Amino acid sequence: MKPLKARVGAVSPVLFKNGEGCGACFKVRCLDKSICSERAVTIIVTDESPAGGCCSNGNTHFDLSGAAFGHMAISGENGQLRNRGEIPIIYRRTPCKYPGKNIAFHINEGSTDHWLSILVEFEDGDGDVGSMHIREAGGTEWLEMNHLWGANWFISRGPLKGPFSVKLTALSSGRTLSARDVIPRNWAPKIYLHL
Incomplete structure (x- = not known):
């Protein structure tokens, strides 16, 4: 099984750093309390999301996997959150943790x-x-x-x-x-x- 149970994401070029940001981990939390829980999700960067695509504020953005969206959703709202498109988030860099493996x-x-x-x-x-x-x-x-x-x-x-x-x-x-x-x-x- 892949680390973080497929909680992965593509990030904007400023975070992807021409591929050198691949493998970095971030904690991401949705700020829309009508559909999101207070839980942050830890994601691992696996790809780059093109600049200027959907969900871009010009500097940073995340395209998250369904598993990552599901972790942030209020119970029973997984599908609705995934279908939402853009959501307001906050994020921060965090250490990657893979118990038992270096x-x-x-x-x-x-x-x-x-x-x-x-x-x-x-x-x-x-x-x-x-x-x-x-x-x-x-x-x-x-x-x-x-x-x-x-x-x-x-x-x-x-x-x-x-x-x-x-x-x-x-x-x-x-x-x-x-x-x-x-x-x-x-x-x-x-x-x-x-x-």
């Missing part, structure tokens, strides 16, 4: 020993990734990965030999998280790896 990776389809692409599924804490490095088995040098899009990173070099250690640096705080030999020697696309 991070999860997904090796992307098309990866080879000369081109490795990794999706950071989620990162406990800051959530956003500002840089990503890998270190090959027996190596001493951290190899910088390139930002591809969203929470996807790649390195084109080879042949690359696992197991790989991974080091992430959070965009918002600069906090570094590293894990030794987290990607096994016999890695393959679509393997999920958890710390």
Whole structure:
């Protein structure tokens, strides 16, 4: 199951930050007391919502999943809240919390020993990734990965030999998280790896 039980959202470009805001968590609360409860929902950013689309005030906006809307609704009003379109909200950045897990990776389809692409599924804490490095088995040098899009990173070099250690640096705080030999020697696309 995905973190936060599909409570995800797309955000405006100012929050998405060309993909570097992907994975960040926000608490969002609806201000319309006629249809919304007082509960805030924590969402994880998974995509960008185009500027100037519906629900835009010119700076920031959120396009939320049905599960996120449902969490904020007064009991029995889920459908009505989802059909509403624009609703007034307040929001704030919050740490991402994934009990029992620190991070999860997904090796992307098309990866080879000369081109490795990794999706950071989620990162406990800051959530956003500002840089990503890998270190090959027996190596001493951290190899910088390139930002591809969203929470996807790649390195084109080879042949690359696992197991790989991974080091992430959070965009918002600069906090570094590293894990030794987290990607096994016999890695393959679509393997999920958890710390």
